[in-house]
Amino acid sequence: MPRLARLRQQPLEVQAKLLGQLLGRAQGTEWGQRYGFKERLTPAEFARRVPVSTYEQLYPEIEKVLRGQPDVLWPGRPQWFAKSSGTTNDRSKYIPVTAEALQHCHYRAGRDMLALATHFYPQERLVTGKTLSLGGAHSANPFRPQEPASRTGDVSAVIMQQLPWWAEQMRTPPLALALLEEWEEKIERIAAHVLTQDVRVLAGVPTWMVVLLRRVVALAGAPDITHVWPHLRLFLHGAVAFGPYRELFRQLIPDARMRYLEIYSASEGYFALQDQPDSEDLLLLLDHGIYYEFLPADQWASPAPQPVPLAAVELHRPYALVISTNAGLWRYLVGDTVRFTSLAPYRVRITGRTKHFLNAFGEEVVIENAEAAVVAASQAIGLTVRDFTAAPIWFAADSSSRGGHEWVIEFATEAACPNLTTFGAVLDATLCAVNSDYAAKRHRNLVLAPPRLHAVPAGTFESWLAGKGKLGGQHKVPRLLNSREVLEAVLATAERRRNNES
The missing domain is CATH 3.30.300 (GMP Synthetase; Chain A, domain 3)
Incomplete structure (x- = not known):
């Protein structure tokens, strides 16, 4: 894949060009005018001008976007927001999901993952069957009740609701079931629907996929899932570490041909994917609308954190992700922590969260x-x-x-x-x-x-x-x-x- 090859071979050039594009696009916004954005702003000057922000610190600006004010953090008025409680507190977080974030981050990375999977396992003909994806639900934006087109919900629901037609043709269950809000009903109805589908790929969070697979097996009266879906060959998993679930999935899917690939995505964006079938290291996606900086562990509690650029990271040290994105998150402290396992190309493993x-x-x-x-x-x-x-x-x-x-x-x-x-x-x-x-x-x-x-x-x-x-x-x-x-x-x-x- 030429794009992935380029970010492996020219990572710093790719990131520098991306930062310029982000700054140029947002220079007319409130945030861009406040901090003097311009396309040729250097990464060092960008870091000097713009503060690192947690969600709580950036929230006053995000609330303006939620309420429909245009051109605050990113040009226009985003209609969709990924809602997440996070895992650091009980307050709901609302992350803008712009058209650019959908097209150039989430969907682009999804296409990359699909292309890699079909390249790794061509004999399995994965795209000729269905991908079973589990997601959340979405509802009206509580900050704009008069605008039914503005929605908030789980990022998976936001993505599924707006999938291109060709991608929707490949997935199951239909949206009417996939986006049900009540999870007990959702699992029961999805399990009944997919019993007769030719499912070849699973995509979702291991925790809930286990619940669904067990229900499918029970409804089918089968000893395991291979008797229901004989062509099932791949699970694209994320959100939680897979290690504790590996044996459980081996029991549910006792087929030596079953493969597992990890993705690293969140409400804020699609960060990395497993680009080597025999290694659990994740390739950092550097041209998918996200500019990266990394905060060393000794500064996680600092009142004036100083992240380092990609060029300065070191192997096996813990870092917290700091991102600037095409959804208007500027030097945003995600809360996730990683360590680099390779610097050529840049590959990471997820280690946890700054507060976990x-x-x-x-x-x-x-x-x-x-x-x-x-x-x-x-x-x-x-x-x-x-x-x-x-x-x-x-x-x-x-x-x-x-x-x-x-x-x-x-x-x-x-x-x-x-x-x-x-x-x-x-x-x-x-x-x-x-x-x-x-x-x-x-x-x-x-x-x-x-x-x-x-x-x-x-x-x-x-x-x-x-x-x-x-x-x-x-x-x-x-x-x-x-x-x-x-x-x-x-x-x-x-x-x-x-x-x-x-």
């Missing part, structure tokens, strides 16, 4: 560490984990008390009495192996006690999400937090479920 880690005692456990430990522990006891979350156990007033981590684990089976002792031991040992700070705090139990684990009934996390009105779509369970609110709420949900069943 455990560092109550200096242990600096990131989501990448936790996912690796959960996978190893699951393999040790022969059970698959569906969901989990973890939080600190704080020092008590007793001078002999130690800190620790408390984990809530939901297994993908109702098997009784999982071996939590072995699971916890392997989890602990793996964290020590992949994180030297954690290992130091665990040495002789000086600072951290062994992990405390709870196994909760299947469906607990789903019930917790439903209780918060966040069932389905892009909503995710926070894996690691330095506060206990989520963990205790999940435990309370589990206790209510047990009481109701007794």
Whole structure:
């Protein structure tokens, strides 16, 4: 593919040209006039003039766009907004989705991924069957109730509603089912519809795809999904780490010809994709309407953060993404964190979020560490984990008390009495192996006690999400937090479920 080849070979030139195009396009907007945008503004001058903004800091401008004011952050009046609760707080986030963002970011990257998949696996004839995609829903823009054409919703719903005709012909289920708002009904009706479809590709979040596949198998009365869709060969997955789900999908789809490719997309844009079938590293998409900068970990809490440009990143260091986009997000701190695994070309792995880690005692456990430990522990006891979350156990007033981590684990089976002792031991040992700070705090139990684990009934996390009105779509369970609110709420949900069943 010539475009992907160019961004592999000339990444800095591609990004410099893109920045010029973004600045030139937005120079007449309120934001562009405020900061003196012009096409020939250098990256260094752009960084000096424009502040780094979180969502909360940029929100006053985004609210103007939501209310219909034109030419604020990007030319025109965007009609569509990707709505997300994020995973850092409970407030809904509204991200403008401009025509340029759809065409030159989301759809362009989707075409690239489809082209790569057909190139990798030509014998599977993927495009001759259906792609089963799961998404959210959209509704009227609450800031413009008088304008029914202005909509907000899950980014997947925004994308599906406006797909080109040729792409819509390739996917299933029909929009009327795909965009249903109530998830229990959506899963049931989609499962019934796709039973007779020639599904060859799956696309969506692993968590919800598992729910759908199980329902399809149950309705078909089949031992596994290969008896329903004999030509199923590919799962394009994203939003959550796939490691903990890999064994579960192997059980659901026990076919050696099944392949898995990862995409890295969010409400803010389509950032990267897996361009090598045998490597989980993700190629950073540098000409898809997004200009990148990267904030080193030692500045995540800085009141005046100083991101570095792409040319200055280093291998294997943690960075937070800072993006400027053709949807009008300028030096926007996404909250996601990555590390570079290659600089020629630029490839990354997702490590977590700036506010999603455990560092109550200096242990600096990131989501990448936790996912690796959960996978190893699951393999040790022969059970698959569906969901989990973890939080600190704080020092008590007793001078002999130690800190620790408390984990809530939901297994993908109702098997009784999982071996939590072995699971916890392997989890602990793996964290020590992949994180030297954690290992130091665990040495002789000086600072951290062994992990405390709870196994909760299947469906607990789903019930917790439903209780918060966040069932389905892009909503995710926070894996690691330095506060206990989520963990205790999940435990309370589990206790209510047990009481109701007794």
